[in-house]
Amino acid sequence: TDKVIEGMTEWQNRPLDPVYPVVFIDAINVKIRDGQVANRPIYVAMAVTVDGHRDVLGIWAGDGGEGAKHWLHVLTELKNRGVADVLMLVCDGLKGLPEAVETVWPRTIVQTCVVHLLRNSFRYAARQDWAKIAAALKPVYTAATEDAATERFLEFAEAWGRKYPAIVKLWENAWAEFVPFLAFDVEIRKVICSTNAIESVNARIRKAVRARGHFPNEQAALKCVYMALMSLDPTGTGRRRWTMRWKAPLNAFQIAFEGRLTPANH
Numbered sequence: 001t002d003k004v005i006e007g008m009t010e011w012q013n014r015p016l017d018p019v020y021p022v023v024f025i026d027a028i029n030v031k032i033r034d035g036q037v038a039n040r041p042i043y044v045a046m047a048v049t050v051d052g053h054r055d056v057l058g059i060w061a062g063d064g065g066e067g068a069k070h071w072l073h074v075l076t077e078l079k080n081r082g083v084a085d086v087l088m089l090v091c092d093g094l095k096g097l098p099e100a101v102e103t104v105w106p107r108t109i110v111q112t113c114v115v116h117l118l119r120n121s122f123r124y125a126a127r128q129d130w131a132k133i134a135a136a137l138k139p140v141y142t143a144a145t146e147d148a149a150t151e152r153f154l155e156f157a158e159a160w161g162r163k164y165p166a167i168v169k170l171w172e173n174a175w176a177e178f179v180p181f182l183a184f185d186v187e188i189r190k191v192i193c194s195t196n197a198i199e200s201v202n203a204r205i206r207k208a209v210r211a212r213g214h215f216p217n218e219q220a221a222l223k224c225v226y227m228a229l230m231s232l233d234p235t236g237t238g239r240r241r242w243t244m245r246w247k248a249p250l251n252a253f254q255i256a257f258e259g260r261l262t263p264a265n266h
Contacts, residue, residue, distance in 0.1 A: 004227060005223065008226040011226065012058055013081065014081070015081055015082045016081045017047075017049055017055075018082055019050065019083075019084060019262075020085075021047075021049075021050065022192060023046070023057070023086050023088075023090070024046045024047070024198045025044070025089065025091040025097070025195075026043070026092060026199075026202060027042065027043050027044070027062070027092075028042055029042075030042050030225075032061075032216060032217060033216065033217050034217060034218065039064075040062065040063060040064065041061075041066075042060070042061050042221065043061075043062055044058075044059055044202065045059075046198045046201060048191070052250055056229050057083075059222060061218050068095075068096030068097075068100050069096070072104065075104040078104075083105075085107065086105050087108065087257050088180075089101055090192050090195055091110070091111075091112065091195070093112055093174060107260075111193075112177035112178050113194045113195045114193040115193070115195070116195065117178065118137060121137065121170060124164055124167050129163075129164075133160065136159060137156060140156060141178075141193070144182075149182055153171060187249045187252045191249045204228045204229075205228045205229070
């Protein structure tokens with residue numbers, strides 16, 4: 001894999017587009033050998049471009065204790081590579097990320113992944129209650145407005161708060177990053193309510209790293225991730241075209257954000 005270092009370095013420093021409608025940031029846990037074998041996160045930032053493509057912007061290894069300083073470094077790197085504006089950034093409660101976004105792209109809206117929020121809720125509940133909790137939370141994240149979502153959440157807290165106070169606390173802590181998508185129509189909500197758009201990429205990465213047959217060090221793991229990304233597209237650009245269903249939401253983003261998707265504005 002040493003042969004790919006030059007290509008990986010060039011890819012990690014390539015110029016990026018001036019504006020993206022959505023950037024997804026998610027982590028996969030990889031067993032990395034650093035003296036001893038331990039799970040370490042590798043963060044993947046993937047964007048939807050103004051042309052309706054998906055583009056993996058970069059990969060970074062972490063130690064699991066990342067905070068605002070780490071994310072400020074990552075986002076500043078993306079900005080220095082040409083990203084002047086991001087309309088919405090979708091993630092899963094990464095500590096310190098909203099503060100870093102506010103510093104680098106003040107107009108960017110940070111949205112927590114609703115699907116991850118639901119999955120995390122189930123961790124605090126008995127399996128036999130999962131279906132009931134899912135049904136009770138659905139009116140919260142499908143509410144027409146933020147006020148309606150607040151009412152539905154209070155109803156959920158009254159019904160389940162005594163049995164599962166940790167779930168109520170989880171949603172309360174995530175509320176500020178949960179509610180932004182409620183201000184948009186259904187087309188945009190479907191795009192930004194989860195990081196599922198990045199899951200197929202992560203699945204390919206997991207397969208590539210596990211196929212090594214032994215635990216890699218950090219550099220070897222990043223090289224494997226890079227090769228997995230390149231295998232998604234034989235042209236070597238790391239891009240694949242979205243299905244046509246993404247075209248309508250892109251138009252909706254253009255309207256909702258008053259022309260910020262036009263590169264000339266940046």
